[in-house]
Amino acid sequence: MTDAPMLEAVGLNAFYGYAHILFDLSINVGRGEVVVLLGRNGAGKSTTMKSIVGLAPPASGTITFQGMPIAGQPPHGIARAGLGYVPEERRIFTDLTVAENLEVGRQPPREGAPAWTEEALFAMFPNLAEMQGRPAGQMSGGEQQMLTIARTLMGNPSLILLDEPSEGLAPVIVNQMAATIHALKERGLSVLLSEQNLRFARMVSDRAYIIEKGRIRWKGTMADLDGDEEARRKYLSV
DSSP: OOSSEEEEEEEEEEETTTTTEEEEEEEEEEEEEEEEEEOTTTTHHHHHHHHHHTSSSSOOOEEEEETEEETTOOHHHHHHHEEEOOHHHTOOOTBBBBBHHHHHHHOOOTTTTTTOHHHHHHHHHHHHHHHTSSSSGSSSHHHHHHHHHHHHTTTTOOOEEEEEETTTTTTTHHHHHHHHHHHHHHHHHTTEEEOOOHHHHHHHHHHEEEEEEEEEEEEEEHHHTTTHHHHHHHOOOO
């Protein structure tokens, strides 16, 4: 990894109406690194991601992606810069087939980012290869999650944000999701994910930030977190 982060957010403050959601939040992701935002439901994980991709622009603070400021840019401009986003709600096009959904996400290859083709994605997601002509609305939740990731990868991002990728998935699909994230890292992709599932985070992540009530309460390596029982109990136990 280079010394300069691939993605860096500093001092983010975000609001929904008059409600203050993020408080001077700062995080970074290095090149080729997998970083997880951990926290209970409602802690501010999804808002952090939406702030980064322009869907909930921060009221103050800076966001830098590959050395370029992106705070305040429209979401489509941020996506074209090479930042991919897989929302918690998936948001596939249910009336379109698998192949058509992938085509919607297509962007030209970009320098310094893995280049994806349908063939490469079908090799990574064999289930999708078997249902290229199936309407996406007729797929299981796990299959739809895989399709959403594959569609985002068709944009050839340099970094991908995954919001709660393991939520609601069967254990066998969670393991497949973990293998997918490892494969993305091997291709040189940087990954920022939000999670409540500590077991899943352990499987895939290099570093973690813990968010509580919109503030970063803890940060360190996954090994550090495994050794900090107090932090896990205080901020992650249900």
